[in-house]
Amino acid sequence: MNGFLAIVRRDLRLAFRQGLDSLMVVAFFVIAVVLFPFGVGPQPNTLARIAPGVIWVAALLASMLSLERLFQTDYEDGSLELLALQPVALEITVMAKVTVHWLTTGLPLIVAAPLLGVLMNLPEDGYMPLMIALTLGTPTLSLIGAIGAALILGSRRGGILLSLLVLPLYIPVLIFGVSAVDVVIGGFSAKPQLLILSGLLVGALPLCPWAGAAAVRQGLE
């Protein structure tokens, strides 16, 4: 536990000192969503219809944007090798890095989402399920992304490879995240969708750090 907290603290400090990374992720999120009213026209009905999907897709892409550097900088300067040689299980190290990724990208995305809901004319009923679904979904995105980020260690053009590896795995989160908002707007309960999102998170929580650690070990050999 001490090791976990030490790594979280150090990575948060690095993120804050290096500054603008998480701001840029949020800026990308906002700009990507803002493009849609320009693209499909400003009719309120059309925007309201596509709002949940657009916000979710943009959140997904924004979360992926910063994944490439999850292990890369530590890999390049030898820190990752050394982290693997500390008396802290590599799974814990990966979990700490995922936590920091979520705190610096997932959390800001959740905070920015209501603003974009207003912009996309999201019906009033949709805000609550959107926030809950994002809170349950974005940690899963960070967890799944860690596997991809570990697999691309040492490869050139890793960013594109990463999106090919990770985006297909994001589809379930996208489907149930969007559907949770849609059903509430349609007058039903979002409980099943939110339960499935919770299930995905609970499944990813032990599996992804384990798979990510195995991939890191492979990358270091």
Added chain:
Amino acid sequence: MQNHHLGSSLSLFTGTDLVCFRGGRTVFAGLGFALSPGEALMLRGPNGSGKSSLLRLMAGLGQPLEGALTWSDESIANDPEAHNARLHYIGHADPVKPVLTVTENLRFWATLRPGFGNGEDAIASALEKLGIGHLADVPGRFLSAGQKRRVNLARILAAPASLWLLDEPQTALDRAAEKNLKDAIADHRAGGGMVAISSHAENSLANARELDINQFRADSP
């Protein structure tokens, strides 16, 4: 603080019949070594003969194709974290984060080690031993290559571990720092510590056992 392993008259850390396979070729085969408390092992051999590969195997970064690495007659692969807790590794890279100060860098690595309580004094004295006490509050980005190497060496002095694996530690060091390093290794050995070190330097450590890796070179196919 220092671990003393005086119980066994046999060697504590041994490798037998090691075969290393990397990048599609057998680097060395049939290699063996033995280290007892207080001993030093100098790895000799031309570039590409497998000195770094051997040190990485000793650290547990990767498995030998054949052969066994044991600590007190127990394979190091059985409990990697226990092995990590007793070793310090210096690789080719110096993991000094540019946005953290020297002390912050060292404190992070030290907190991951067991038995590191309130270690601010240990960090300060490690910096003094390597002659960089004046750099304690300087961010990593202002350090020269030699200074970064000294910080990396201070890292292994700040938290005790019985086995040091040093891969060409003199790289980028000036004469004074080389002397500091030699003194540190002598201190470490006097306290019952073990060192495996690869080096091209002419002068060797006092009473060090030499291992010429070239003689275990596998015949190229």
